[in-house]
Amino acid sequence: MKSEKPEPSDVPEELQRNVFLTTVDSVYNWGRARSMWPMMFGLACCAIEMIAVQAARFDMSRFGMEIMRASPRQADLMIVSGTVTKKMVPNIVRLYNQMAEPKYVMAMGACATSGGPFKEGYNVVSGIDKFIPVDVYVPGCPPTPEALLHGALKVHEKVFGQSVKTVPWYRKDQLNEPVPVPVLGPDIYNPRDKEALKRLMEAQVAAAEAAQAAALEAQAEPVAG
Amino acid sequence: MSTPTDTPVETLVAEATLPFSDAVPGAVIEETKNGLVVAPDRLLALAKHLRDHEGYDYLSMVTSVDWPAHFELVYYLYGVAKQPKDALVLKVRLTDKENPVAPSVSSIWRGADLQEREVYDMMGIRFEGHPNLRRILLWEGFEGYPLRKNYKESYYEEDVKPFKSRHPEGSHLWAEDRVPWRDNITYPLRWDPDLWTQPEVQYRRIMGVDQSTDGPGEISTERLLINMGPQHPSTHGVFRMVVAVEGETIVGLEPEIGYLHRCHEKIGERNTYIMNIPFTDRLDYITSMSNNLAYVLAVEKLMALQVPERAEYIRVIMAEFTRIVSHFIAIGFLFNDLGAYFTPALYGLRERELILDLFESASGARMMCNYMRFGGIFADLPEGWVARARDLVWNRLPRVMENFESLLTGNEIFLMRTKGVGVLTAQEAIAYSMAGPMLRASGVQYDVRRAEPYSIYDRFEFDVVTRPEGDVWARFIVRMREIYESLRILKQALDGLPEGPIMPPGKKQYQVRVPPGEAYARIEGPKGELGFYVVSDGKPNPYRYHVRAPTFINLTSLEKLCLGHKIADAVVILGAVDIILGEVDR
Numbered sequence: 001m002k003s004e005k006p007e008p009s010d011v012p013e014e015l016q017r018n019v020f021l022t023t024v025d026s027v028y029n030w031g032r033a034r035s036m037w038p039m040m041f042g043l044a045c046c047a048i049e050m051i052a053v054q055a056a057r058f059d060m061s062r063f064g065m066e067i068m069r070a071s072p073r074q075a076d077l078m079i080v081s082g083t084v085t086k087k088m089v090p091n092i093v094r095l096y097n098q099m100a101e102p103k104y105v106m107a108m109g110a111c112a113t114s115g116g117p118f119k120e121g122y123n124v125v126s127g128i129d130k131f132i133p134v135d136v137y138v139p140g141c142p143p144t145p146e147a148l149l150h151g152a153l154k155v156h157e158k159v160f161g162q163s164v165k166t167v168p169w170y171r172k173d174q175l176n177e178p179v180p181v182p183v184l185g186p187d188i189y190n191p192r193d194k195e196a197l198k199r200l201m202e203a204q205v206a207a208a209e210a211a212q213a214a215a216l217e218a219q220a221e222p223v224a225g
Numbered sequence: 226m227s228t229p230t231d232t233p234v235e236t237l238v239a240e241a242t243l244p245f246s247d248a249v250p251g252a253v254i255e256e257t258k259n260g261l262v263v264a265p266d267r268l269l270a271l272a273k274h275l276r277d278h279e280g281y282d283y284l285s286m287v288t289s290v291d292w293p294a295h296f297e298l299v300y301y302l303y304g305v306a307k308q309p310k311d312a313l314v315l316k317v318r319l320t321d322k323e324n325p326v327a328p329s330v331s332s333i334w335r336g337a338d339l340q341e342r343e344v345y346d347m348m349g350i351r352f353e354g355h356p357n358l359r360r361i362l363l364w365e366g367f368e369g370y371p372l373r374k375n376y377k378e379s380y381y382e383e384d385v386k387p388f389k390s391r392h393p394e395g396s397h398l399w400a401e402d403r404v405p406w407r408d409n410i411t412y413p414l415r416w417d418p419d420l421w422t423q424p425e426v427q428y429r430r431i432m433g434v435d436q437s438t439d440g441p442g443e444i445s446t447e448r449l450l451i452n453m454g455p456q457h458p459s460t461h462g463v464f465r466m467v468v469a470v471e472g473e474t475i476v477g478l479e480p481e482i483g484y485l486h487r488c489h490e491k492i493g494e495r496n497t498y499i500m501n502i503p504f505t506d507r508l509d510y511i512t513s514m515s516n517n518l519a520y521v522l523a524v525e526k527l528m529a530l531q532v533p534e535r536a537e538y539i540r541v542i543m544a545e546f547t548r549i550v551s552h553f554i555a556i557g558f559l560f561n562d563l564g565a566y567f568t569p570a571l572y573g574l575r576e577r578e579l580i581l582d583l584f585e586s587a588s589g590a591r592m593m594c595n596y597m598r599f600g601g602i603f604a605d606l607p608e609g610w611v612a613r614a615r616d617l618v619w620n621r622l623p624r625v626m627e628n629f630e631s632l633l634t635g636n637e638i639f640l641m642r643t644k645g646v647g648v649l650t651a652q653e654a655i656a657y658s659m660a661g662p663m664l665r666a667s668g669v670q671y672d673v674r675r676a677e678p679y680s681i682y683d684r685f686e687f688d689v690v691t692r693p694e695g696d697v698w699a700r701f702i703v704r705m706r707e708i709y710e711s712l713r714i715l716k717q718a719l720d721g722l723p724e725g726p727i728m729p730p731g732k733k734q735y736q737v738r739v740p741p742g743e744a745y746a747r748i749e750g751p752k753g754e755l756g757f758y759v760v761s762d763g764k765p766n767p768y769r770y771h772v773r774a775p776t777f778i779n780l781t782s783l784e785k786l787c788l789g790h791k792i793a794d795a796v797v798i799l800g801a802v803d804i805i806l807g808e809v810d811r
Contacts, residue, residue, distance in 0.1 A: 040458050044485055044807055045510035045592065047462065054567075055574035070458040087364050088463055088484040091455055115409070117504065119400065120495075121488030122371050122378035123363060126401070126409050142510075142592055185421050186368035187379075187410045194418060200405055201416070208414055 025163050032076070032102065033064075033156040039075035040068035041095065044082025046109040046142040058145040063152060072098040077155060079148075080134075083111035083118050084125040086188035090181050096132045097178040101169035102162075104155050107134045108148060110141040117141065131190065132179055249274050259743050260299070260314030265327055268317055272333045280304040281313055282655050283671075284334035286745070287341060288758055288771040289348045291374045295320045296350055298327055299758070301745055301773075303676075305655050305669055310676045312745070319350065329355035336658020339480075339781045347372040347490070357430055362483035362810060365424040368413055371491050378491065379404055379411045385766040386495050431469040431477025431784075448476060451792065455484045459562045459796040462806035466783070466795070473791045478784040482777075482809050489811040493770035498524055498737050499599070501770065505757075506593040508772060509808035512551045514543040514584070515750045517597035522679055523746035523757035524599050527739050535725040536601040537681045541718045542614065543584070543596065544680075544748070545711040549622065550577045551751030552704040552711075555803040559701060560633065562800035563642055569633060576625050583614055599737050601728035611719060618715045626708060634705065643697040647786040647798035650695055657782040660775040661753025662707065663802065665691045666699035673749035680748075684721075685714045697801040704803075736765055743769075752776050752803055772811055776804040 011019070042050060053060045060066055069075040072095045084092060096105070107128055110116030115126040128134060135158055138151035168176065180191040189197070243253045244261060252267035252274075263271055275281040281302040290297045300315040319325040329352035331337040341352045342361040349370035352358055359365060369376050380400045382388045392398070401407045432448055454465035463484035469477035489508065493501050505520045506513035518540055525532065532540075554577065557570030581591045586607050588594040596603050633639060649659065654667035664671055672689040674682040690706040692699035741763040747756035753775030760769035779802050786802075787795045 041456060042462055044462070044487075045507055048510055048592065051570075052574060052578070055571055055578070057575070057578050070456075072456075083485060083487050085484060085486055087486065088455060091484075095456055117507070118487040118492065119409070120378060120380040120382075121492055122376075122409075123483075123486045123488050124409065130408065144591065183418065183421065184364045184366060184423055185418060186366060186413055186416060189410075189412075189418050189421075191418070197406075197412070197418065201412070201414075204405065205415060 025165075028164050029160045029162060033159040035064045036076045036104075036152075036155065036159075037067045037069050037074060038065055038077045038079050039072055039095070039099070040070040041072075041075075041078060042081050043084065043088065044111065046081035046112070049142045049145055049148060050079055050081045050108065053145045053148050058149060060149065060152065063149075063156070065152060072096075073100060075099055076102065077104045077106060077152075079106045079108050080112040080128045081108040083116065084128045085123045086125055087123060087184065089125050089128075089131055089188060090184065092128065093131050093179050093181050097181070101176060102159075102167065104135045104158070105132055106136045106138060106151055106155060108138045108151065109143055110139065113137045113139065125188065131182060245271060245274065245279075248278065257316075260316045262316050262318060265317050265319065268315070269328050269330065269333070271315070272330050275302060275313070276333055279313075280307040282306075282334075284330070284336050284658050285312070285747070285754065286756055286758065286771075286773040287330075287337050287344060288769075288773075289344045289350055289372075290760055290769045291348060291372065293374075296322070296325045296348065298344070298350065300330070301756075301758075305671050314745075325350045326353055327351070328353050329358075331355055334658065335653075335656045336778055336781055339777065343777075346370075349373060357479075359426070360483075362486040364483070365426060368411075371488065372494075376491075378488070379406070379409045384495070385764070386497055386500060428467055428469070428477075428479060431467065431479050447471070453795070454481075460799065461558065461804055464799075464804060464806055464809070466799075468787075468792060468795060470792055473793075475787045475790055475792060475795060478787050478795070480780050480783055482780070482806075485806045485810040487807075487811065489772065490770055494767055496767075497765045498739055498767060499735060501767070502597065503593065503595045505772075506595055507807055508774070508811060509551075509750070509752065509755075509776070509805045510592060511554055511805060512547045512751050513592060513594045514547040514596060515551075515748060515755060517594065518544050518680070519746055519748045519750065519755045520757045521597045521599055522748065523744050523759045524737070524739060526744035526746050527742055527759060527761055528599060528737065530600040531729060532601055532680075533726045533729060534723050535605075536727045538718050538722045539587075539602055539606065539727070540597060540680055541682065541685075542715060542722070543587075543594075545715050545718070546580050546583065546614075548711045548751040549708050550580050551803075552708050553577055555704055555751075555800075556629070556633070556701060559697075559797070559800040559803075560639070562796045563639065565639075569629075572625070572629070572632075576622065579617060579621070583610065583617070586610060586613075598728065599734075601726075605727050611722065614715075615719055618712055618719060622708075622712060626705075626712075629705065634702070640698065642794075642797060643701065643801075644694075646697045646790060646794050647801065648694070648696045649782060649786060653782070653785065654695065657785065658778050659753070659782060660779060661750065662700055662703045663753065663779050663782075665689065666703045667695035668693040673747055673754055677747070679746065682714075685717050687714050697797055700801040700803075738765075739763070739767075745773075747773065750775060752805070752808070753779060772808075774808040774811060776802070777809045777811075780804060780809060 107113045112128050115124050118124045119126055136151050136154045138147055140147050183189045245253055249271045252263055252271035253261045254264050255262035281304050283303045283305050285303050286301040288299050296319040298317040302313040317327055327350055329341055341355055344350050345358055346360045346362050448469050448471055451468045451470055454460040455463040465481040467479045468475055505516040508516045553573035557573030560569035584594050585591045588596040649667045651668045654664050654669055668691055670689050670691050675689055687710045690703050692702055739761040741761050743760040745756055745758045747754050755775055756773030758771040759767050762768040786798045
């Protein structure tokens with residue numbers, strides 16, 4: 001197709017200053033980024049700073065993010081604000097699955113990123129990214145409200161980098177499968193790790209049996225000698 | 226004094242001179258410096274006697290210690306009306322390390338209910354006669370009892386910090402690289418996920434299955450279980466309650482907690498003493514200064530440290546500012562729950578920011594202040610701090626309070642929703658071991674700042690605010706009045722703030738030396754009696770470290786408060802209990 005800049009004289013006088021040409025992507029992404037609704041979802045200490053960001057001084061509504069939705073079905077952004085425990089993680093994965101595409105996840109603070117100061121705890125998950133994909137990590141314990149705002153802007157940046165032609169939620173061949181919900185067994189168990197678990201368990205059983213056999217042999221030796 | 230190596234000392238005291246031996250013979254078998262050792266089979270008889278005849282009606286804390294030779298249950302008893310206010314400490318030693326069983330005292334002090342469940346969950350001690358003994362912080366099916374000394378978590382490195390193995394050959398070893406699963410998990414040998422079914426909790430008690438009152442011919446209405454949380458806008462975090470309703474009326478309720486159980490006590494036992502201070506910040510994350518204060522008081526009690534005058538004053542100032550912050554948030558979010566969505570909370574948060582600015586300029590952090598140290602505080606107040614604080618206390622906060630009063634206190638909708646809702650009488654409040662505004666709103670004049678003054682609270686003039694009603698409205702009013710009392714204390718403290726050192730003389734110590742022994746220090750935190758129980762064996766790490774979390778124990782009464790009310794009121798009642806999950810679950 002011949003691309004030709006329209007002559008100013010082609011456009012009617014009254015429209016000349018009122019028409020903007022842009023791409024669908026820009027409008028689409030601008031709309032999504034400027035009305036991103038976070039989920040009302042607080043886990044721990046970071047949730048208090050998340051509330052502080054919503055309050056008067058830091059005021060997240062400047063970025064169109066003041067509407068916290070308690071229902072995951074209406075939310076676009078999940079801010080994992082606090083320590084993820086093993087007891088809680090099945091619920092978080094369920095919430096994530098219930099969110100409609102497009103959806104984004106922000107790991108707020110050290111705990112959600114890696115387990116943070118509580119990493120060694122027997123009930124603590126070493127970062128939510130072991131279970132669900134994370135878009136932006138915000139460091140801090142807790143991150144200051146400014147840091148959280150910066151993280152939100154980073155999510156916006158990510159949104160602006162996407163194109164409606166390639167985003168997976170409009171493509172039938174790339175429909176997101178729901179993330180398998182972890183199971184509370186004797187310890188937390190991620191169904192995705194089933195093969196690895198079986199392999200490791202076999203190795204452990206073999207090692208335990210070998211150790212047992214060695215112990216028996218060591219017992220039997222003096223008798224034989 | 227018990228150290229982990231010694232066995233119970235044979236006492237030479239004759240039976241007759243042991244306390245309470247004439248009333249309950251044979252109950253107390255030994256009198257030690259740290260409490261009375263009670264025979265397990267006589268515990269209930271002694272407890273009943275203490276409650277009914279000796280005035281020990283308030284069970285403050287139940288916890289347990291895993292000694293090499295035995296498990297030890299520790300009960301801290303107080304009398305609300307009793308003088309002097311000293312604690313009576315009971316200890317029960319259970320020598321069966323495999324399957325320890327003790328009688329439950331929850332029939333005598335209802336406040337033991339959740340605490341005994343916690344002991345069962347963490348230490349594996351079974352309580353005979355407990356109405357609902359199952360895991361509370363962890364889930365049914367979890368393997369092991371974490372606070373036993375032989376329990377090793379997945380990322381276990383060494384018994385105590387600082388770890389020597391962190392940097393072999395000079396480079397850091399990731400926790401994931403040390404464990405076979407490359408994750409914070411351990412499974413028992415030969416565990417097969419395909420064969421696993423998670424044990425289901427039946428909620429038989431609140432469903433009325435066990436009561437079997439419905440005989441033939443009686444009309445039985447259908448009970449329905451409603452699950453609220455852990456993701457719910459009004460549960461103040463990851464709290465979950467299972468509510469049994471008939472129609473809209475609540476007929477049973479069970480709190481389900483542990484969704485934020487961060488293994489505070491296990492980590493605390495691995496840490497050195499000073500390492501625990503930042504962890505206490507994250508207990509009740511709104512009131513980090515108060516948590517610091519309670520913990521350092523407990524360790525100072527063991528170390529017998531003298532705190533300089535200026536540090537004492539600064540501690541009190543910080544603690545009272547914290548109380549104001551906490552009450553602002555409690556009030557704001559109570560109105561959130563009532564449907565006045567966010568505006569009152571916004572007002573509270575606005576003032577909170579100003580106080581957090583003060584905290585930040587003194588300690589360097591907004592929320593997690595990590596400010597107190599054993600014997601003093603971490604840093605002196607910066608220049609101009611006192612002037613800013615004075616401006617807040619004398620000018621701004623009183624005006625804000627007027628604003629709050631005019632907007633909230635007389636609000637008709639508020640009165641209709643809260644008056645007569647969630648009533649707890651004084652006797653019940655004491656029996657349920659309620660603490661803080663919950664206790665005082667039921668008409669019990671009990672404040673640790675008065676009952677057992679710590680720090681320098683005996684120098685200040687203030688009133689213990691009480692209300693006789695015992696409903697949600699009374700709890701709101703008590704919190705409002707307490708802000709005024711805090712301002713009163715702040716005025717006196719800011720006026721009297723002396724110059725001088727902020728730490729005891731001598732070199733700054735990072736590794737404190739704590740003599741063997743045990744100490745329980747309690748303060749009147751914003752949400753109630755916050756206590757730290759620390760057992761030292763003379764090593765650089767606490768042998769046992771337990772937090773008496775006020776909001777956790779306040780939850781014991783939640784079912785009692787909600788029974789007979791509509792399901793919508795449960796949200797309001799919970800808002801007035803003012804829970805913080807970091808402290809409930811620890």
